[in-house]
Amino acid sequence: MQDMMGGFFGLELPVYHNFPFTESDFCVWTNSGRSALACILDNLPRPRRIHIPRFICQTLTEPLSGFPTESYSCREDLSPILPEVAGEDDLIILVNYFGLTSQHVISAAEQFPGQVIVDATTALFWQAPTHLPTFYSPRKFVGVPDGGIACAPFPLIRKPGETALSSGTALHLLQRMESGIIAAAAAAQKAENALRNTRLAMSPLTRRLLNSIDFEAVAARRTENYHTLHRALAPMNRLHLPETPDSPPMYYPFVCGIPGMRDDLIDAGIALPLFWEEVIAATPAHSTENRLARTLLPLPIDQRYDRNDMQHLLHLILP
Numbered sequence: 001m002q003d004m005m006g007g008f009f010g011l012e013l014p015v016y017h018n019f020p021f022t023e024s025d026f027c028v029w030t031n032s033g034r035s036a037l038a039c040i041l042d043n044l045p046r047p048r049r050i051h052i053p054r055f056i057c058q059t060l061t062e063p064l065s066g067f068p069t070e071s072y073s074c075r076e077d078l079s080p081i082l083p084e085v086a087g088e089d090d091l092i093i094l095v096n097y098f099g100l101t102s103q104h105v106i107s108a109a110e111q112f113p114g115q116v117i118v119d120a121t122t123a124l125f126w127q128a129p130t131h132l133p134t135f136y137s138p139r140k141f142v143g144v145p146d147g148g149i150a151c152a153p154f155p156l157i158r159k160p161g162e163t164a165l166s167s168g169t170a171l172h173l174l175q176r177m178e179s180g181i182i183a184a185a186a187a188a189q190k191a192e193n194a195l196r197n198t199r200l201a202m203s204p205l206t207r208r209l210l211n212s213i214d215f216e217a218v219a220a221r222r223t224e225n226y227h228t229l230h231r232a233l234a235p236m237n238r239l240h241l242p243e244t245p246d247s248p249p250m251y252y253p254f255v256c257g258i259p260g261m262r263d264d265l266i267d268a269g270i271a272l273p274l275f276w277e278e279v280i281a282a283t284p285a286h287s288t289e290n291r292l293a294r295t296l297l298p299l300p301i302d303q304r305y306d307r308n309d310m311q312h313l314l315h316l317i318l319p
Contacts, residue, residue, distance in 0.1 A: 013212035033137035036148035099123035166203035225301035251298035
């Protein structure tokens with residue numbers, strides 16, 4: 001991108017250069033996690049069938065249009081229940097949920113060597129084993145308008161040819177800062193819709209923003225906040241979570257079964273997205289996936305908050 005010296009100013013941004021991923025033939029930066037998955041698939045032989053988890057965001061299926069798929073379930077600890085046998089030309093998508101289930105992923109991948117793709121869109125800081133094709137979504141962890149990362153043990157020769165331009169869909173980032181989440185909601189949904197069914201390279205704006213974020217500080221704050229909540233909530237949490245995660249998590253996933261807890265926290269000003277709303281409609285009410293979608297509370301532990309914020313959150317939860 002050629003620019004001129006001088007003239008009016010843009011945003012004044014620091015430079016850290018500690019984003020966890022470096023572009024190469026084996027690591028492609030795209031405009032979304034979905035584009036990153038599509039990039040990996042484009043560089044593999046066409047599979048006969050793709051096994052996907054029932055407990056997953058529906059947007060995962062967009063790049064899978066045209067592929068035969070089969071769903072599999074998970075256990076209460078979010079470990080996958082995989083088929084005992086898969087055809088040699090089958091693919092299996094495994095998920096590192098919230099950056100907290102990497103050991104489940106590694107164990108499951110050992111059963112089907114060379115047949116696994118890992119969805120790490122909720123596990124940005126997890127460095128997947130280099131032999132596992134893996135895709136990430138930075139915008140779920142930091143304030144950027146687009147972005148996906150595709151990593152593979154083979155060259156990603158087929159990759160997006162056109163580059164995204166995201167200044168027109170970055171309004172929600174400014175509105176969130178200036179006017180709050182409710183005022184920014186419509187622009188955020190517009191930005192999300194703009195990413196659907198597009199396969200582009202990451203925008204120059206997002207590239208610059210990623211270099212202006214201190215990811216080492218982000219990782220440290222997320223880990224500290226996780227520990228603060230886990231020490232207090234582990235005895236109540238029906239999910240068995242690691243005391244020391246392999247990577248800084250996205251949320252603290254809390255399943256307590258206390259009636260009205262979600263509504264009470266939302267009324268107290270805590271944003272709690274559903275993971276995932278479409279799973280509730282697509283699965284039987286008695287299934288593990290349905291129960292998780294209805295009862296899992298993704299408590300915020302990100303870099304915007306400190307120990308005082310975590311104590312406030314605990315005060316709202318604990319009797």
